[in-house]
Amino acid sequence: MSSTDAQAPLPEDAPELHRPRRKGIYILPNLFTLAALFGGFYAIVMAMNGQFEQAAVGIFCAMVLDSLDGRVARMTNTQSAFGEQMDSLSDMVSFGAAPALIVYEWALKGMGKLGWIAAFVYCSGAALRLARFNTNIAVVDRRFFQGLPSPAAAALVVGFIWVVTDAGYSPQTTPWLIWLACALTLYAGLTMVTNIPFYSFKDVSFKRTVPFIVIVAIALGIAVITIHPPIVLFAIFMFYGLSGYGVFIVKWRRGRPVSVISTSTDEPDEEGLHR
Template sequence: MQPVSSKAQQGDPTAHANDRHLDDDEPPRRPRKGIYILPNLFTLAALFGGFYGIVMAMNGQFEQAAVGIFCAMVLDSLDGRVARMTNTQSSFGEQMDSLSDMVSFGAAPALIAYEWALKDLGKYGWIAAFVYCSGAALRLARFNTNIAVVDKRFFQGLPSPAAAALVMGLIWVVTDMGETAFSLPGMVWLTFAMTLYAGLTMVTNIPFYSFKDVNFRRSVPFIAIVAIALGISVITIHPPIVLFGVFMLYGLSGYGVYVWKRMKGRPVSVISTSTDEPDEEGLHR
């Protein structure tokens, strides 16, 4: 509490005005910035899934490592939707999501694949792992810089969670069969090819459907709920094979869309859907 001046005690009306003037000279206090906890909890959980996968691979438990990465994929698909549904989007959340993706879908799959099979190939093995890891970093950086000019219906290149699913799905299927990369002929080189394919496809301009135009707040026919229930039932039959098969189809679907658009004479680039600007010349070829 500020002391009251003698003029104020004597009833001088200018004393209170001077006191208010002194208060106005004090710098205003900035409101403390907070962090929305709900969407960032999902992001942290996804980050933990990637870290868990690395730890399990270091201990030779590759099936648990694959499960950790797939759990991170589910959590990563939820954090953004939760933020939009609860109106808790923030720049901090966007940066946190990118860093989590780099660990869970960039570094973790590369290290797990190297520990599982690629280390037996010497230099070729760690080069393939690095190509995948750098591809994920480049893809995430390009996504963050082009987010305002990319057609939201499509991803530019294979998204990093799907790329991780290709590599980890192969490991999950083989380990679920009770085999290793060295007990099956050619499996080491198949892992090498899959890692390179996933890493390079992430940095291409091939369009992959993003499913971002699906509105979960909109009412749907009853048959859609039945189809979702059937899909869940099919996955539970044998999760490793079913999930790996689904992501293999998705990992090839972009090239199918590219060829189909080429045959129809439609633009194949997902950057800048308008062709009116001079700077956009050549983007739609």
């Protein structure tokens, strides 16, 4: 074939050649994820400038946004592998690295090597917990988390800082706060990598009808939080951070399985319990 023939135009009735379509990303759920990531980044910047109350607010805002992105994706049918990976990376920054850096700047820096080791234990615990969650997602009873979820762990650490700072205390004026912050950081970090079951609230459906009293209870709950957000929020997450051990003890005393991991998802008793 000559070069002239090779460059001849295709006939009009020849099939049109289509380029492979580029894969896009869904905007709505990833906007929530990016906003949660910004909350974690904002908290780090505020801690570096000594504004620890604002840092705590940034983490709690990130928690709210993180709880919405997955629900928005499911409600709008915009789930994607990209969104899942983005969510995990955002969680690592907002609920892993950010709380560790905040508590280190606030109190642990004065402990020397022990301080940064405690902060690293928390940060590595968050990373391990997120990695385990992603790999075990198909075999975990969805009613429970395996170990303390990273947003709740972050709420324990920064919530404590928020309460103490709001009360006018600091590690510089009250040295024993340093040891309490260290103990709480280690507790949160290590509890994330345990097998203790924590209720996930994932079996709560927002599409079902509820009695009128439930709406009244929600309104009262919001009113209670607004009375004094630092104390109320920290008390709620402190109770939740201990509740898993209560569930573990109750299950163990009743002789029921305490692990939320199942080796099979085909058993009749486990139908609907897994993702």
